[in-house]
Amino acid sequence: MKQIFTKFSVLTFLCLLFMNAVSAQNITVKGTVTDGQDKTSIPAVSVMVKGTTVGTQTDANGKYAISVPANGTLVFTYIGYNTQEVAVNNQTTINAALASSSQQLDQVVVVGYGTQRKIDVTGSVASVKGEDISKQASTNAVGALQGKVAGVSIVNSGQPGKAPTVTIRGTGTIYGQTGVLYVVDGVWYDDINFLNPADIANISILKDASSQSIYGIRAANGVVLVTTTRGKKGDPTINYNGSIGIQSVTNAVKMANASEYATAVNESYKILNQPPLFPSTNLGEGTDWYKQILRNAMVTNHQVSINGATEKSSYNFSLGYLNQDGIVKKNNYKRYTARLSNDFQIFPGLKIGYNVTGVSSVSRDAPTSIFRDMYTAAPVIPVFNADGSYGDPSKLNLGNGPTSNPQATLDFFNQRNAKYKVTGNVFAELKFAKHFTFKTSAGGDFAQEENRTYTPKYYATASQNTTVSILGIDRIETRNWILENTLTYDNKWGDHNLTLLVGQTAQRYKSYTLNGTAQNVPYSTDGDLYLSLGDAATRLIKDSGSLNTADSYFGRANYSFKNKYLLNASIRADAASQFFGGSDLWGYFPSVGGGWVITNEDFMKDQKIFTNLKLRGSWGKVGNAGVPINPTTLSIDQGAGLIAFFNGQPYTGASVTTIVPPALFWERSAGTDIGLEMGFLNNRLSIEADYYSRKTEQAIFDIPVLGSLGTSNGKIIGNQADFRNRGFELAATWSDKTAGGLAYSISGNVGMNNNKVLNVTSGDNPIYAGGGGLVNAVIPTRTITGSPIGEFYGYKVSGIFQTPAQVAASAQPNARPGDFIYVDQNGDGKIDGKDRVSLGNPNPKYTYGVNTNFAYKNFDLTVDIQGVAGVDVYNGNLGARFGNENYTKKLYDNRWTGPGSTNTYPSANLAGGDNIQANSFYVESGAYIRLRNIQLGYTFPQALMSKWKVQKLRVFANAQNAVNLFGYRGFSPEVGGTPTNAGVDINVYPLFATYNLGINLTF
């Protein structure tokens, strides 16, 4: 009866609100929420009116104001603290001092299709607060996660506007979508470049298979859940975050100058019995191409948000503007974002709302080959000759190597990429029959991309010129939608805590690309850049598209007994259009997890060591549907390469040029995770350790087929590999406050991962990859049973030939003194492909980070250090040579110059003979340690601010990537790449540091 009465009264009350909008019964209560121990204010504490959904949050200074019935009760909730309830009793000021929660009972984490108390989680889920991301003044939310989470490896490309590559616990799939799944407010994405970092409230990273398996179909590489900021109850709050920064190349590789270059080239010609190319090698410094092409570049970031809420609705509106110059001259990226979210409490129990984001970006791209061009360009070539013409390498007969003048490459490159995207979802959430919540959400992602490239008619050098201008336009349209319905039952009785979830999802992903080219398009303004202005006969239109659908059902049970014994189980069933018509339309992805909160046992009551001790274990399966549509359907090849010419006229050719497998099955991976969570000293020290092992079975893989089958691509798709990622993770945090008022936290994390291919159907035959960009099809990676995916392989260098006699007595009769000596592994007296061996592993074995925060009075300091170890990089830049490319200063200084000079570095004739073959000289450690972020902030005193009606004003200076330590002889050991061809450095964006000044302002 009492419950019914309560409900009755609240409903009546709300109905009155509905009609009158004002309640005479309400009073406004204000107050400050502090930490009961150290008395510091706590921002973002949830302040709710008990028994209602009415509530607010404390501001940056721990203050709140709320309209509440004079006889109501306020509930203060915050992660890591015990929930506190205070009866209002007509008080207008209620200050709350929260006691730190000894068992983190109330800490809540976002998991798939819901939230869970941290204590109930039996898988491995890492949570990162939005402010940890937004305060880095980062251009990309994901990039800001680097080093924050154990086992999560992030490679930032550096290129403005390009999404970083995220790998969670090693390479999970090879084929199709090899990136993680991002779920933003329930909508699925492949990247979240469109999100303004300031709009992110929380990021949850699902690391183990049991947590991921509820996203079965797309979970094979891990899942990142993003929750965006919503309006907080109270007066409208206006936030402005702005920063301006400068980006500057760090760790530049020093190249040989003109005199050194000429000396080295002449030396290599002498070795080849050629007359010297340069009559005099006294040519001075010459051109420093990096100096010529690169610059210190500006980056500007503005974000404004307005949010607030009334009892019935909340809103959050934000605008973002990013203007980032690339470190390559002319390169620029601009991004405009607008996001609006609204929630409406239609009546108690029913909430509807929506999120919508519009984003537009425009990029003036850098030439794709410019980094390679700068590396290879000869310093003896002037940028411009005295007559104003471009310095031309062919005038000096430098051959097929350094053929480009990078300045000309830059000057005649005109590529503009524009993207527009509208995405979001609408949802309704109905709470009924006390324990049930039904939620339905429809999400959409509608994007258009235009990529326009124009090459004018020009003459710069013998290799950089055109006889016709060419305009190319690509238009890519994406139309995706996702529909989700979930029903949750949540109940707590006695010692039992039970949550049940059932759900259903339908998804559709469609993209369409239209590509047109035309020649002889005039150009005086961008308004001329229409295909129809080009020569009619040269206009060419191509298109392609893809369409996938999926239908899914899932269910989950979370049960805990006495907060001690935890049991979670879930299952998801996915049907994907890719497999339609086959025998394996449905994939089933179960999971189960158990936990034991040892500190809640009676026998632990008296111990003083652990504040929290929890053992958990889980097992789950996830899938990958990232294969072509109907992969077993043979299709016709009507490629332009099959066009026949008869008497000069073209005729369409078409035939079958591929083979397909008779059947293809879901790729499934099963993973186990065992974790231990520990809290010491009233949770000032917390430690989380995980062991995991995940085996991907029947991985979808292309394997090479016999050339005599005559296919055009030489491969067949199929379920043809098993591989495993196994590792260990450790994360520890120490946070405390000294008597002197210094509050600080120090956390460290380390992840260790071993990737191993257990089986490939091609048997002992490697799957080679990695020829792209390297000269003469040098292939430095392979995937083979027993080794990590895409390991480096090639010849093992045992030294340098010193004398002709040594050559004559060797297995390399064609070698010259100064060339690499390769180990004759099979001892057959000759060096050939059979002597190639494993040379290194591009998959990082260790990733680690140290993140620290210090706050003292009005100052705050953040220092984040991050690194990887146990990883190798293939220095493709160094080894890819046609001839007279420039040399690094290091190579020049250390080169072999005659018998006895060195047994490590080759002669200047680096391009000669077998020196360019993939070998151990080019495989280097990719380990690095980096001062990822250092930030110093000052928050102006409250007293000063209230005079200006400002809630908070903070200024900060930060530096990202300011210090990078590594032994690698290239620009950056962060190389990335596709799973079977990772870590090959051929055209990598140089590392740069960003120095920002910024402010955070709240009204």
Next chain:
Amino acid sequence: MKIVNNINIQKWFAVALVSTALFTSSCKKSFLDVPPQGQQPAVQFWKTQDDATKGVNAIYGNLRTWGNVAFPALVIESVASDEADKGSTPTDATFWNLYDNFTVTSTEGSLQGFWDAQYQNINLCNQVLDNVPAISMDASLKTRYLAEAKFVRAYSYFRLVRAYGDVPLRLKVPAGTSEYNIPRTPKATVYAQIEQDLTDAAAVLPQAYGSTDIGRATKGAALGMHAKVAMYQKKWADVLAYTNQVMGLGYSLFPDFYQSFRTTHNNNSESVFEVQAEILPGNPVATNSQYSQVQGVPGIPAGGWGFNVPSDVIAAAYEPGDARIIGTMLFRGSTTPDGDVIPTTTPNPRYNMKSYVPFSLYNSAYNSGAQQHIRVLRFADILLMNAEAANELGNSTQALSSLNRVRARARGTNTAILADVTATDATTIRAAVYKERQLELAMESDRYFDVIRQGRAAEVFGPKGWKANKNEVWPIPQTEIDRSGNLLTQNPGY
């Protein structure tokens, strides 16, 4: 009352949402049935005459690929001879040297590249030969299409058998995985199949085509190719018979040797079979031949990469004034008859003139020289095969007649050079024919295998490193052996 209303609304919403959920799941069947996007399923193909035409066209289109005309073809079929050197700068693409000095081993990539290209041709031929017979279409056109496919299949197997000896013989598209891996077939059997295909083709193919089909395989091409295949097996009577037939089909030597290789004289009176290549406006993918580009003069806009250059040996082999000097070699620092100036700074003294495309035809949107046709079989070759076969069969009169026709064209109006060969003994005539083949067919990828089949390789290429009982053939690509699970065997000596 209001409360009741609210509860009703709640129920109504619940019903609406649940029915939405049910509705979305109820249309599952059609929802998941998504056809391939932008790809025509093969089951819809091979139904009409138009499909047959496209299938045959594809065979010709594929003859321009990198593996058929560029690096892999040039290292396998040309650079190892005494007439060609690697070219370009000394450090560029040094793997060419492994072929040039006979140190290549089975893992070198171009071995697979050339192999793959030939089998791609063969697959396209087999697709037609398997599928076109069932198509309801014009009967005589169908017969001709099958004959065209047989011609190209024979040509591709001939290139394979010369390069590798015994090779897997695929005469059908594999029906399933059990037919993927097959062993090598003895060279003699492969030759027999090549001859069968060419016999079949010659019986059907027309002597000439109408203007929309010029470039397709003709009766002359099938007979001429058959003659060459017979010559490699020393079947002299067949060589003589087939070449005699070709000589009755109306071919003639093009008067100007240099001009006969220019794009202005594609498919001229001397052309028995040539690979058709053009610039297709706006379509760089169809304009894909790199035959000229890889051999073009490096360091100039309309040039190329400078590989496969005429050697000192071939440069010294001609009598001064021979029209074939200018027709075969493009000299550093010279001006071509088309008026193009070759800089004195190019890294090599000579380039292949037979692949040269005048610079005025250069368009930067495409591979330079992509429109150059590749002369696979010329009437001059037919005459020289005829001469050699006649001589081997003791008919010196016919031998000299055919041989001297070739010399006469090279002589032009300069009567002081290239006197008619008048010797009557077989040995002298044989030597003269060999010499004439060297001069006439230089830089056309004939010389290397020609000298081997003449049995003179040890003598001619020995100084470069050629070894008997090994270098008659190249190694089987190691990756292919690996993928066969060692079902394929390696050639002796590798």
